[in-house]
Amino acid sequence: MNTTVVRLTARSMLGGRRVLLLAALALLIVVLAVLLRVFADIDQGEAAALLRAVSLGTLLPLFGLIVGTGAIGPEIDDGSIVYLLAKPMSRATIIHSKLVVAVAAMFTFAVVPTVLAALIMVGGSGSLAVALGAGAFAAGAVYSAVFLLLATILRQAVMLGLVYALVWESLVGSVVPGARVLSVQQWALSVAESIAAPGLLSADVALGVAVVLLVGAFAAATWYAGWRLARFTLTGPE
Amino acid sequence: MxxxxxxxxxxxxxxxxxxxxxxxxxxxxxxxxxxxxxxxxxxxxxxxxxxxxxxxxxxxxxxxxxxxxxxxxxxxxxxxxxxxxxxxxxxxxxxxxxxxxxxxxxxxxxxxxxxxxxxxxxxxxxxxxxxxxxxxxxxxxxxxxxxxxxxxxxxxxxxxxxxxxxxxxxxxxxxxxxxxxxxxxxxxxxxxxxxxxxxxxxxxxxxxxxxxxxxxxxxxxTDRPHQYRIRSSDDRGLAAALIADGSVAGVALDGTDGGLNIETTEFLRFAGLLPRVARDAEISLYEVSPADESLESVFSYLIRR
CATH class of the missing domain: 3.40.50.300 (P-loop containing nucleotide triphosphate hydrolases)
Incomplete structure (x- = not known):
């Protein structure tokens, strides 16, 4: 990890309007929780189902897309990445530093609001908040790494990421049961399920498999992004 | 170093x-x-x-x-x-x-x-x-x-x-x-x-x-052959007068559009020659334009050498 890369990435990712968008989305989920707590009488099961759909199902892949691609995509697009790459520093270090920023942003803007919303809706008694927090963190880290990789190797990373987040994770996962084994959301759910009170959440992937896949996907995406960045080329055919 | x-x-x-x-x-x-x-x-x-x-x-x-x-x-x-x-x-x-x-x-x-x-x-x-x-x-x-x-x-x-x-x-x-x-x-x-x-x-x-x-x-x-396109009142007469001089390497009559295509090896001498020859032969020059002055042509000349 390199502190200068971390600092530059944090400034470019969170300096502009992107941070406002992230904060607004984070606030939305907390406000939703407050409104439901005040105006509707929801039980733990309903709160779990809601957060599962809103946070794990939508917010996390979307945030992962924003922070994962935002950590490196704009610099590759405008060419300023060259100032980071033309340095006596391993390219993997650059990826690690950018990933640290992306995961930290995920934690702040997606994991913390999810935990807060759970606490607001069901109170501090249950284990739901901890369960969802752990699941959200696991999913957030993997999404960050995968989308960072995507932005490193593809110019159309945002489009492709959006298709993955919306089509694969939501649609294919719900229609084709077998596809769920390859869904970050299901892996995260499996982690959350193991922590939450029995019956609150259910996942299609066993915990052991989920943990191996989460760690494996995170490590593989991070390693491959570094490998590809080490082979970054500046000019192509015009 | x-x-x-x-x-x-x-x-x-x-x-x-x-x-x-x-x-x-x-x-x-x-x-x-x-x-x-x-x-x-x-x-x-x-x-x-x-x-x-x-x-x-x-x-x-x-x-x-x-x-x-x-x-x-x-x-x-x-x-x-x-x-x-x-x-x-x-x-x-x-x-x-x-x-x-x-x-x-x-x-x-x-x-x-x-x-x-x-x-x-x-x-x-x-x-x-x-x-x-x-x-x-x-x-x-x-x-x-x-x-x-x-x-x-x-x-x-x-x-x-x-x-x-x-x-x-x-x-x-x-x-x-x-x-x-x-x-x-x-x-x-x-x-x-x-x-x-x-x-x-x-x-x-x-x-x-x-x-x-x-x-x-x-x-x-600068020493490469320069090409010019010339239109005049008497293209054939001008061609005959120009080819007599050693600085002119080639003259071609353009059959389709009329006019002359001239190639010269000595740019400065040709620049003085052309108006003198035209005046002596009482030929009016309507157009004199370099045919290959773009940088690309200079470069492609270098490549052909």
Missing amino acids: ATLTIDRVSRWFGNVVAVNDVTMTIRPGITGLLGPNGAGKSTLIAMLSGFLPPSTGAVTLDETPIWGNSDIYRSIGLVPEREATFEYLTGWEFVLANAQLHGLADPGGATRRALAAVDMEAPAQRRVGEYSKGMRQRVKMASALVHDPSVLLLDEPFNGMDPRQRMQLMRLLRTMGDDGRTVLFSSHILEEVEQLAQHIEVIVAGRHAASGDYREIRRLM
Whole structure:
């Protein structure tokens, strides 16, 4: 990890309007929780189902897309990445530093609001908040790494990421049961399920498999992004 | 002493050959890489700066391969053509970040020295996004100089600069060359290159067309056969009168549109000859235009030699 890369990435990712968008989305989920707590009488099961759909199902892949691609995509697009790459520093270090920023942003803007919303809706008694927090963190880290990789190797990373987040994770996962084994959301759910009170959440992937896949996907995406960045080329055919 | 070597290097992208079997050695001092747009200059600079592997051949700095070797950047300073920097940083922050990324022992001191070298101390507290083109170019220079590299690579550094900025940058590059650094810059404008570079490498359509002192290149470019298109009141009469002179290498009557196509080997003598011959033969000249004055044709002449 390199502190200068971390600092530059944090400034470019969170300096502009992107941070406002992230904060607004984070606030939305907390406000939703407050409104439901005040105006509707929801039980733990309903709160779990809601957060599962809103946070794990939508917010996390979307945030992962924003922070994962935002950590490196704009610099590759405008060419300023060259100032980071033309340095006596391993390219993997650059990826690690950018990933640290992306995961930290995920934690702040997606994991913390999810935990807060759970606490607001069901109170501090249950284990739901901890369960969802752990699941959200696991999913957030993997999404960050995968989308960072995507932005490193593809110019159309945002489009492709959006298709993955919306089509694969939501649609294919719900229609084709077998596809769920390859869904970050299901892996995260499996982690959350193991922590939450029995019956609150259910996942299609066993915990052991989920943990191996989460760690494996995170490590593989991070390693491959570094490998590809080490082979970054500046000019192509015009 | 840093020497860049390009040894039998080709680079292709799919079916397109961008650089075709080029061999050149770039030594300390200022070298200009001259060629028309799309000739492969940027591809060469990308390979020299470690951002593109050659398809075949070797690109080395003092015998160390450049591709895939991030330690090489201790010796190389790169000024990319694209303007984008970290717009949200001030000039000072930008150069300082570069110093820190190099892991320099005294990044603050190095930043001060680099900004002083490009005369950018005063605007250093303003954001890079607010800089003019010339200031941007200079702050990019400072970022490339901050680690005191022995090699400086600049891709089209004069593009879009006004004459004053151009002079300023030339002065700066001359200082770099006089310091014994290996400075390579690319340009598609002959005048730019010959004002600055002691040594010129010409590249055309991906091939190494000429190499040497700027005077040699200049001579090659002016002594080549020039072609003119002429329309007159009596094309045939004019053709007969012109071919009698030794400076005229060929005359052709244009059958379809009328007019004459003339080739001359001695530009200055022909310039005096044509009006004299026309006056003596009482022929009116309607049109005299160079048929091949574009830079491309000068370059393609060099390549044919």
